[in-house]
Amino acid sequence: MEEVKKISETEAIQMLHQYNDDLLPKEFGIIGKTWTILLLIIFLTGIYCYTNQLREGLAITGMRDFVFWGIYISNFVFFVAISLVGSLMTAVLYLMNISWRAPLTRIAEIIAVAAIIFAGLIIIVDMGRPDRVVNMFLHGRIQSPIIWDVMVVSTYMTLSILLLYFPLLPGISFCRDRLTDIPNWQRRMYTILSLGWNNSPEQYRIVKRAVTILSVMIIPVALCIHTVTSWLFASTYRPGWDSTNFGAYFVSGAFLVGCGGVAAGMYLLRRFYSSYEKYLTDDHFDKVGKLLVLLAVVYAYFSINEYLIPAYKMKGEEGHHLTELFTGYYAPMFWSVQFFGMILPIAILLFKKGRKPLPMFVMAVLVIVCAWFKRYLIVIPSMSFMPLQELPEEWKHYTPTFPEWAITCGSLAGALLIITFFVRFFPIISVWEIAEERGIPSGTIFKHLNKNNEK
Amino acid sequence: MEENKNKPERKNQERRNFIKSGFAAAGLALTAAGLGKVLSGKEDSDTGEKINVLTTDGKVMEVDSGHIRKSETCCVSPSEARTGIPGKKWVMVIDLSRCKHALKCQHACQKYHHLSGMNVWLKVFRMQDAENTAPYWMPKPCMHCDKPPCVKVCPVSATYKRSDGIVLVDNQRCIGCRFCMAACPYSTRSFNWEEPQLLHETSGATYSPETGFPQKKGTVEKCDFCPDLLRQGKLPHCVTACPNGVFYMGDLNDDTVTNGDETVRFSQLMKDKSGYRLNDIIGTEPSVYYLPPVDRLFPFKDPVKEANIGKEE
Structure with missing residues (x-):
């Protein structure tokens, strides 16, 4: 990647042609189609089960008065967590001027957008009266952390969509101009979405400026979304939630799972589009791997604060809660999640061989899966230890029901569908940002990308 | 002090009369406005029938039934229910030394609130604070905290604190997020997970947060x-x-509480019997006070035996 310094005009044009050919969205092969159909089936099953839930109430879930928040809420926390990666990859690395981020930003940003959209949807799924969602605007109370969450999540969603969309404009216009045998609706979609983009230097100047502003704005908002989400728990008196460490603990865990999401996405793209190998290089995996280790270590630090210090005291209900996690009912899940989701990835990714694409992918998937169950362990056990006796036994242990799983999996499939459709129709790696990263002068890029100049 | 000791006895008697005569005139009650009218005695005409009523300062007085206004027996509207009963600050005292887990309180509560399914508003727990301490029964209603965590977190003000100390839920506004259930340190809240099975008589009733x-x-x-x-x-x-x-x-402003049989000074009761509030350390300031389970009226019996005794009665 250090080939740069001076590139002649002809060389540059050649490179750009190459990028275009490599990075334009392509039709899916058989695997891509099967994947899409599979996701659609899971998603539609979720929708079907949700219509049942609308009719019959939340009684079709495993939640009861004892454990009244279940996997909908832990899934919500997961979505919010993974969406933080957008701000990390796009904004933090951008403002730090880290050059290798260029092919990763859009992957990170589409994960962020898909996740935050479904975070918003799944929280409505959890509501007993989704028909009264408007009450939050009619009667909203600023004292309630839920209202804070509504505000920051919607702000983050807006900023994320803009941060995805602005740098995408050249890409959309490029699809509009260069993709030949596409159906009419697709061309129309590109025409509308490209907003009359014609690659003028002025437009690039505006987009770059907008991205800089958005990058600065999105960092505090990103910290807010997950901090406020942690406050939904930390503002209560329950053991395991009543913690001042929760904000930092949630944010650090969020960066870890988001980074894992990007690593997994990188691997899959590279696996199924061989032309991407030139852009998502082993070197990128190496860098992301190191970042993952850093984030996992930070997360380990906050986990120690979260669990070991209360465990030193073993105070009353808190002690009971921790005992259940460490050696009781939840122990197998708790230790698996700590080991596979944090310790093992640190151990493997510390070695250069561990940061090759395939082991990276395996570690990334482990991080993501463990992150999901980690949120289960954060949400559910805290509700299980109150000295209530008059409830039926099955209310004390929460087991998610089939419709509940179906709806949850449906939401995960929905988020993956957004990402899948995006990859199908838009360039997931930004041509102009790659070109800039590799030192091609902006003037050449604009000229080349502009179809009028070409003709 | 001397005086106070005699007082409950006399009041007790008065209270019984009040219950017999005043309450027996079913559905009749004094509203604050109505009382003003009674005392001024200008507008209403006499009927000749006398009724005993309890005034706000705890005295029994005989008034003509014509002076008594029928209060609206039901259904204060959701917006009216947000203001408390003027001049009142309700408190409850639960004497643990008298509870034998008869569960009559719970049955009455379930019956009159038409609660179906598993939603139980008033639970009675078997408590044992430590291995070597004695077990006892503890009825647990909503604490109606003066600093209610549930009200704090409600995003839509569906649950609210009134001037008379009562915390209510408006189920026409509630969005079902269950954040209040998470926030409540006493776990007193229930959720309607499915369509409630309404009894005949309630299905057509007008909703009021005061009846639920x-x-x-x-x-x-x-x-x-x-x-x-x-x-x-x-x-x-x-x-x-x-x-x-x-x-x-009872009413904290009046400093009187009654269990129907005896009416006592709240402050004196707290003083004499070392009243306390549940989990007071967390600062929620409950309106429910407990009297410790000492000098018990009944020996503690295990629930199975207790249930059988309940049936025999």
Whole structure:
């Protein structure tokens, strides 16, 4: 990647042609189609089960008065967590001027957008009266952390969509101009979405400026979304939630799972589009791997604060809660999640061989899966230890029901569908940002990308 | 002090009369406005029939029934229910030394609030603070905290604190997020997970947060201190149903509480019997006070035996 310094005009044009050919969205092969159909089936099953839930109430879930928040809420926390990666990859690395981020930003940003959209949807799924969602605007109370969450999540969603969309404009216009045998609706979609983009230097100047502003704005908002989400728990008196460490603990865990999401996405793209190998290089995996280790270590630090210090005291209900996690009912899940989701990835990714694409992918998937169950362990056990006796036994242990799983999996499939459709129709790696990263002068890029100049 | 000791006895007698005569005139009650009218005695005409009533300063007086206004027995609208009963600050005292787990309080509560399914507003727990301490029964209604964490977190003000100290839920506004259930350190709230099975008589009733029915699917509910009864000058169902006088209800401004049989000074009761509040350390300032389970009226019996005794009665 250090080939740069001076590139002649002809060389540059050649490179750009190459990028275009490599990075334009392509039709899916058989695997891509099967994947899409599979996701659609899971998603539609979720929708079907949700219509049942609308009719019959939340009684079709495993939640009861004892454990009244279940996997909908832990899934919500997961979505919010993974969406933080957008701000990390796009904004933090951008403002730090880290050059290798260029092919990763859009992957990170589409994960962020898909996740935050479904975070918003799944929280409505959890509501007993989704028909009264408007009450939050009619009667909203600023004292309630839920209202804070509504505000920051919607702000983050807006900023994320803009941060995805602005740098995408050249890409959309490029699809509009260069993709030949596409159906009419697709061309129309590109025409509308490209907003009359014609690659003028002025437009690039505006987009770059907008991205800089958005990058600065999105960092505090990103910290807010997950901090406020942690406050939904930390503002209560329950053991395991009543913690001042929760904000930092949630944010650090969020960066870890988001980074894992990007690593997994990188691997899959590279696996199924061989032309991407030139852009998502082993070197990128190496860098992301190191970042993952850093984030996992930070997360380990906050986990120690979260669990070991209360465990030193073993105070009353808190002690009971921790005992259940460490050696009781939840122990197998708790230790698996700590080991596979944090310790093992640190151990493997510390070695250069561990940061090759395939082991990276395996570690990334482990991080993501463990992150999901980690949120289960954060949400559910805290509700299980109150000295209530008059409830039926099955209310004390929460087991998610089939419709509940179906709806949850449906939401995960929905988020993956957004990402899948995006990859199908838009360039997931930004041509102009790659070109800039590799030192091609902006003037050449604009000229080349502009179809009028070409003709 | 001397004087005070005699007082409860006399009041007790007066209170009984009041219950017999005043409350027996079913559905009649004094509203604050009505009392003003009674005392001025200008507008209403006499009927000749005399009724005993309890005034706000705890005295019994005889008034003509014509001076008594019938309060609206039911259904204060959701917006009206947001303001408390003027001049009142309700408190409840639960005497643990008298509870024998008869569960009459709970049955009455379930019956009169038309609670179906598993939603139980008033739970009675078997408590044992440590391995070597004695077990005891503890009825647990909503604490109606003065600093209610549930009200703090509600995003839509569906649950609210009134001027008379009562915390209510408006199930026409509740969005069912269950954040209040998470916030409540006493776990007193229930959720309508499915469509509530409404009994005949309630299905057509007009909803009021003061009565809590008809219940609605997907909303939170809880013990409400029976404000509809308090408004009519009556005692909550659990208080009247308890055969052992465990529950005292009263007005902190008056400094009197009554369990139906005896009316006592609240402050004196707290002083004499070392009243305390549940988990007071967390600063929620409950309106429910407990009297410790000392000098018990009944020996503690295990639930199975207790259930059988209940049936024999």
